Amino acid sequence: MTTSGVVPQARFSAQARLRALQSDIMELILERELEAGDPLPTESELSGALGVGRNTLRESLKVLQALGVIEIRHGFGMFVAPSNFDALADGLTFRGRLSLRHQGLEALQLVDVRQALESGLIGSSMDVMSKEQLASIEEAVKQMEDLASAGENFVAADAEFHRRLFEPLNNELLINLMGVFWKVYRKIHVEIGPGNEDLVKTAAMHRSIYAAVAAGDKVSASELLNRHFDGIRRRITEAVED
Amino acid sequence: MTTSGVVPQARFSAQARLRALQSDIMELILERELEAGDPLPTESELSGALGVGRNTLRESLKVLQALGVIEIRHGFGMFVAPSNFDALADGLTFRGRLSLRHQGLEALQLVDVRQALESGLIGSSMDVMSKEQLASIEEAVKQMEDLASAGENFVAADAEFHRRLFEPLNNELLINLMGVFWKVYRKIHVEIGPGNEDLVKTAAMHRSIYAAVAAGDKVSASELLNRHFDGIRRRITEAVED
DNA sequence: GGTTATCGGATGTAGGACGTCCGATGCTCG
DNA sequence: CGAGCATCGGACGTCCTACATCCGATAACC
Numbered sequence: 001m002t003t004s005g006v007v008p009q010a011r012f013s014a015q016a017r018l019r020a021l022q023s024d025i026m027e028l029i030l031e032r033e034l035e036a037g038d039p040l041p042t043e044s045e046l047s048g049a050l051g052v053g054r055n056t057l058r059e060s061l062k063v064l065q066a067l068g069v070i071e072i073r074h075g076f077g078m079f080v081a082p083s084n085f086d087a088l089a090d091g092l093t094f095r096g097r098l099s100l101r102h103q104g105l106e107a108l109q110l111v112d113v114r115q116a117l118e119s120g121l122i123g124s125s126m127d128v129m130s131k132e133q134l135a136s137i138e139e140a141v142k143q144m145e146d147l148a149s150a151g152e153n154f155v156a157a158d159a160e161f162h163r164r165l166f167e168p169l170n171n172e173l174l175i176n177l178m179g180v181f182w183k184v185y186r187k188i189h190v191e192i193g194p195g196n197e198d199l200v201k202t203a204a205m206h207r208s209i210y211a212a213v214a215a216g217d218k219v220s221a222s223e224l225l226n227r228h229f230d231g232i233r234r235r236i237t238e239a240v241e242d
Numbered sequence: 243m244t245t246s247g248v249v250p251q252a253r254f255s256a257q258a259r260l261r262a263l264q265s266d267i268m269e270l271i272l273e274r275e276l277e278a279g280d281p282l283p284t285e286s287e288l289s290g291a292l293g294v295g296r297n298t299l300r301e302s303l304k305v306l307q308a309l310g311v312i313e314i315r316h317g318f319g320m321f322v323a324p325s326n327f328d329a330l331a332d333g334l335t336f337r338g339r340l341s342l343r344h345q346g347l348e349a350l351q352l353v354d355v356r357q358a359l360e361s362g363l364i365g366s367s368m369d370v371m372s373k374e375q376l377a378s379i380e381e382a383v384k385q386m387e388d389l390a391s392a393g394e395n396f397v398a399a400d401a402e403f404h405r406r407l408f409e410p411l412n413n414e415l416l417i418n419l420m421g422v423f424w425k426v427y428r429k430i431h432v433e434i435g436p437g438n439e440d441l442v443k444t445a446a447m448h449r450s451i452y453a454a455v456a457a458g459d460k461v462s463a464s465e466l467l468n469r470h471f472d473g474i475r476r477r478i479t480e481a482v483e484d
Numbered sequence: 485g486g487t488t489a490t491c492g493g494a495t496g497t498a499g500g501a502c503g504t505c506c507g508a509t510g511c512t513c514g
Numbered sequence: 515c516g517a518g519c520a521t522c523g524g525a526c527g528t529c530c531t532a533c534a535t536c537c538g539a540t541a542a543c544c
Contacts, residue, residue: 012317013316014504014505014527014528015314015316015503017527018304018527019332022332023332026332026336026443029246029336029340030336030339033343035340036340038353042493042494042495043443043494043495044494052528053528053529053530054529054530055297055527055528055529055530056300056495056527056528056529058495059300059301059304059527060304062260062301062302062304062305063305063308064333065306066305066309067310067332067333067336068333068337069306069333069337070399071493072257073494073495073536073537073538074255074256074257074494074495074496074535074536074537075493075494075495075496075535075536075538076493076494076495076536076537076538077494077495077537078494078495080340083337087352088309089265090261090268090309091306091309091310091311094268094271094272094309094311095310095311098271098272098273098277098278101275106414106415109413109414109415109416110415111410112413112416113359113413113415113416113419114365116359116362116363116366116416117355117359117362119362120359120361120362120363121354121358121362124466149536169354171351171354171355172351172352172356173348173350173352173355173405174351174354174358175357177355192537205430218506255498255536256497256536258495258497260496284524284525285525285526286525294497294498295498295499296498296499297496297498298496298498298524299498300527301496313507315522315525315526316505316525316526316527317504317505317507317525317526317527318504318505318506318507318524318525318526319506319524319525319526320525320526324529336504345501362532385525415512441501474489476506
């Protein structure tokens with residue numbers, strides 16, 4: 001037995017300790033009333049203040065970075081981050097691809113959630129939509145149509161269309177979540193291959209959604225979005241059945 | 243210059259390299275067709291295979307663990323994880339609390355998203371709801387009423403009510419997301435204090451929601467849920483205005 | 485005065501040493 | 515012979531040291 005002196009609180013699982021460490025760091029940020037963009041103490045300082053080695057601390061810091069809590073800049077310092085959902089996207093993408101090998105369950109669930117969000121919120125968004133925002137939506141549609149007639153893929157334009165659809169709500173969390181879903185879907189899209197999708201038809205579908213929004217017809221807009229998602233769902237199902 | 247032999251790909255930001263490393267690990271899982279619960283190579287093996295130090299590797303592994311991609315068991319090994327959104331909850335909770343110091347913007351956005359999901363999906367859930375599931379919902383209501391009349395708080399019962407409301411959809415992703423929102427809301431709830439909420443009134447509100455669901459009245463159910471969330475939103479706004 | 489070289493500090497990476505935990509093997513004892 | 519326990523080996527957890535890399539700022543230089 002070499003346990004001379006102080007015995008560390010050994011009766012806790014390592015995982016719990018690491019989570020506690022993360023909480024401590026976040027608590028420290030809140031206590032010191034740091035705002036987004038404010039600098040955090042250096043690794044050495046934190047390491048000393050929290051009573052853990054730099055290595056252990058760094059593992060927690062990396063997690064916080066992945067969660068979008070802090071931002072780390074090499075050779076400069078660490079800061080409270082504004083917002084970053086990229087890591088979540090990676091995690092979900094992984095699960096989605098993993099599930100594609102079975103029945104694509106998680107991928108379909110993802111579509112369900114997205115559908116609920118979009119068709120559920122389109123009405124509210126239309127309520128506060130400005131003329132400029134409406135115009136920017138049509139612009140995205142036009143871009144899709146151009147790309148479609150050229151036979152090129154238009155995933156980016158598609159994503160932009162949906163993003164602009166809900167920009168008026170001014171809800172960053174929602175935009176971020178939808179961004180995550182898009183990222184995942186895009187990756188899955190690559191996985192299941194281009195398939196036999198009809199670009200022109202898809203573009204036309206978006207044109208009709210825009211038309212309903214422009215006309216202020218909430219019911220139609222919601223309905224069309226639902227049909228849009230049915231199509232996506234069908235494509236995933238078909239791809240899995242190979 | 244001591245760059246003898248191979249020069250590491252030095253022209254990339256450290257952050258990009260770390261993300262690449264995470265992707266490599268996930269790619270490795272997909273390539274080897276590992277399923278949830280399957281063991282990963284040991285840290286040493288991975289460290290060697292990917293050509294990075296154990297320390298760097300561990301930082302990526304910890305992130306993947308936080309994202310719910312892998313599960314790490316001390317002294318045993320690492321495994322592909324089933325599903326885990328806890329870390330996401332922590333990240334969102336932090337942002338929510340951070341935003342409470344301003345105008346509670348992010349907290350309100352969170353409620354908006356939750357509202358869209360719940361009032362948007364209640365109809366679909368009612369379509370596939372079994373009698374047993376309906377009964378379990380009433381059970382949750384009863385529990386809330388009991389606790390309310392006893393003057394005790396019933397956050398857990400409240401969360402359970404909402405969870406059971408959407409259990410029929412069989413959408414794990416949705417349940418997880420809602421679980422995250424609850425976790426965040428609960429933490430924020432503690433932050434803004436018990437306030438002057440009327441427990442009995444809240445319980446009654448849930449009773450009426452249940453009644454609408456039991457009666458198969460989708461429109462009323464959705465409407466009541468919306469009103470429920472309006473109340474939550476009001477409480478957050480009031481708490482911030484101090 | 486503008487540009488460049490240098491410096492200090494902070495994060496990034498690597499490797500080693502030791503502690504801690506877990507499951508499995510093999511032993512002892514009833 | 516079987517149940518319980520001690521031991522063992524492997525794997526993750528933590529810490530330390532050393533060095534590389536990067537960034538911003540200061541100071542030297544033209």
